[in-house]
Amino acid sequence: MRLTTFTDFGLRALMRLAGEPTRAFSTAELAEEFAVSRHHLAKVISVLAGAGLIATRRGGGGGAMLARPADQIRLGEVVRLLEADQVLVECFAPAGNLCTLTPRCRLKARLAKAEAAFLAELDESTLADCIYTPAEKV
């Protein structure tokens, strides 16, 4: 079972923003701190902003910050958003399912229930439980 790097980077960014909620972070700064691709991170930030989880301001002193208090952002919500185009197995996709077992399959509902349990467990925590601050900032 695997989450995408996209989701992983998004979670890292949100945890970092939650660590200093009044400061705006540039994508370049976050990418350098995390030692990850700036281009990849920029796409994640864009999706998080589009979903209203972070607010971005352009120009000097601009950047990204949490749009809502960290304790009002559940981890399940973040993962659902960032994994929106990922399907657990082929038959979960709205199109392109070639599985010959589909019409008589008794597994799919069980897999869906397991995925729901995964997300429900994540919904038990908010970003406030996962605040990240680099050691030198403490």
Added chain:
Amino acid sequence: MRLTTFTDFGLRALMRLAGEPTRAFSTAELAEEFAVSRHHLAKVISVLAGAGLIATRRGGGGGAMLARPADQIRLGEVVRLLEADQVLVECFAPAGNLCTLTPRCRLKARLAKAEAAFLAELDESTLADCIYTPAEKV
């Protein structure tokens, strides 16, 4: 969140074997019925056999069959086995974790708990709950 095609094919094969537990299936026959790569399926069968979930017999009339009654094979056990080399996120890998947040991360334990909830939910069902038989065999 995504399971590998390897796991998906393994589950399909086990569900099919469970449908006719006294018959030996050749990999070629299963691959044709499922319309999937025979080579890929052969690797899955080999792992399932290595783990003692299926028994294989060589030669004419040979093939694969369940090594244990279907009601004694939990879905979580199958998924744990087939996803053994998959990590939920980078830091779950024993080596090669480059995430700079790792030493101070408060997310990892929560992700691990969610993964455990996913597998625990699958452990509520056995292969006997997911028996598959093609329509023409019923």
